[in-house]
Amino acid sequence: MSSLKDKMKEILPQPVVSFGKRILNGYPSLVMASLREARNFNMAYAKDSAKGAVQLEARMVYFTHQIEKGLSHQQFRYGFGKKPLKNLSVVMAKYCKVETNYIQKTPYISAMATIGEYIRRHEGRQRDLQYVYSLFSPTVLKETQNIAHVEGGSLIFSGREKTSNAKLTFQQLNERRHSIREFANTPITYQELLPAIEMAMRTPSVCNRQPTRVHVILNKELIAKALKIQGGFNGYPVPPALLLLTADNRVFMAPQEHNEGYTDGGLFGMNLLLALEEQGIAACPLNTMFRRGPEKTTRRLLSIPSNEVLVMYIAVGHFPEECATCVSRRLSAKDIVTVIE
Ligand SMILES: Cc1cc2nc3c(=O)[nH]c(=O)nc-3n(C[C@H](O)[C@H](O)[C@H](O)COP(=O)(O)O)c2cc1C
Numbered sequence: 001m002s003s004l005k006d007k008m009k010e011i012l013p014q015p016v017v018s019f020g021k022r023i024l025n026g027y028p029s030l031v032m033a034s035l036r037e038a039r040n041f042n043m044a045y046a047k048d049s050a051k052g053a054v055q056l057e058a059r060m061v062y063f064t065h066q067i068e069k070g071l072s073h074q075q076f077r078y079g080f081g082k083k084p085l086k087n088l089s090v091v092m093a094k095y096c097k098v099e100t101n102y103i104q105k106t107p108y109i110s111a112m113a114t115i116g117e118y119i120r121r122h123e124g125r126q127r128d129l130q131y132v133y134s135l136f137s138p139t140v141l142k143e144t145q146n147i148a149h150v151e152g153g154s155l156i157f158s159g160r161e162k163t164s165n166a167k168l169t170f171q172q173l174n175e176r177r178h179s180i181r182e183f184a185n186t187p188i189t190y191q192e193l194l195p196a197i198e199m200a201m202r203t204p205s206v207c208n209r210q211p212t213r214v215h216v217i218l219n220k221e222l223i224a225k226a227l228k229i230q231g232g233f234n235g236y237p238v239p240p241a242l243l244l245l246t247a248d249n250r251v252f253m254a255p256q257e258h259n260e261g262y263t264d265g266g267l268f269g270m271n272l273l274l275a276l277e278e279q280g281i282a283a284c285p286l287n288t289m290f291r292r293g294p295e296k297t298t299r300r301l302l303s304i305p306s307n308e309v310l311v312m313y314i315a316v317g318h319f320p321e322e323c324a325t326c327v328s329r330r331l332s333a334k335d336i337v338t339v340i341e
Pocket of ligand 1 (some may be wrong): 178180181231233284
């Protein structure tokens with residue numbers, strides 16, 4: 001088959017080969033690929049009617065994380081998170097029915113630890129506690145108090161310890177990096193960010209084609225507008241700077257490469273997060289998973305051309321004196337590894 005293809009390429013004049021390629025590699029291929037992806041995604045994803053253990057775990061982690069964010073706000077707001085607490089109670093109850101070993105599963109333990117911290121932080125505030133008590137059984141409520149703090153909830157550390165980050169081993173740097181959503185009031189400059197961006201240029205990419213582009217946004221008004229559209233940073237002060245990572249589709253050469261920008265951009269993003277951390281700069285990756293309208297508004301606001309796909313934002317700034325963030329408990333490696341021998 002491929003030799004016939006090669007022969008045809010030799011025999012036919014170049015413009016005809018190019019035209020044929022344009023037809024084969026053009027819209028039909030991309031549309032078919034998108035339809036396949038849409039069908040597979042639609043069958044798998046954790047929709048609110050999902051009943052599978054994996055999907056319920058994902059929903060549990062999502063609601064737990066919302067509560068963790070509330071617990072780690074510098075301006076603590078008592079009684080926050082009624083909706084995620086309710087959602088969490090529903091999903092935990094469903095999960096217990098489909099996963100017999102639920103009590104030993106990390107997402108469940110983490111949810112319990114987070115509820116436990118919520119209860120402790122609301123000690124003496126009867127009205128808020130009554131709401132929590134109304135959602136969970138007495139057994140669950142009791143168990144939440146027996147779970148170690150490292151399993152979920154909020155995490156506090158000093159920003160000063162970040163000044164010697166450049167001396168850490170990779171393992172220490174990686175272990176101690178956390179998303180920071182509330183920064184010091186001091187501004188951050190492009191010159192301060194550049195060494196980390198330069199370091200992230202070492203990120204590997206497909207055939208070294210380097211699709212990632214970095215838009216450094218320093219204008220507070222624009223940052224505020226962009227984050228309002230983004231929606232996942234509500235309730236936090238406007239960060240000193242916002243990076244937008246995009247991938248330039250002009251470096252790709254065939255329809256089956258159409259998602260590669262996200263892979264290469266994602267790798268760049270992780271490398272950049274670690275490079276920022278090494279430089280003692282605080283950061284938080286933020287999603288750019290937009291519906292059509294918000295994407296269009298964002299593109300217009302930040303002048304992002306249509307050949308660039310949005311990969312992620314990264315909010316950046318200096319570490320505050322006291323950093324509070326989410327525990328964001330991880331699964332262990334053996335939870336996600338399949339060995340193929
Ligand atoms: C691609 C991506 C998008 C994210 N989007 C958001 C977001 O919109 N809002 C937010 O507060 N955190 C966001 N996060 C941060 C995650 O919540 C955080 O990375 C995760 O809980 C792990 O915690 P850690 O970064 O402190 O290790 C995002 C992270 C990634 C990698």
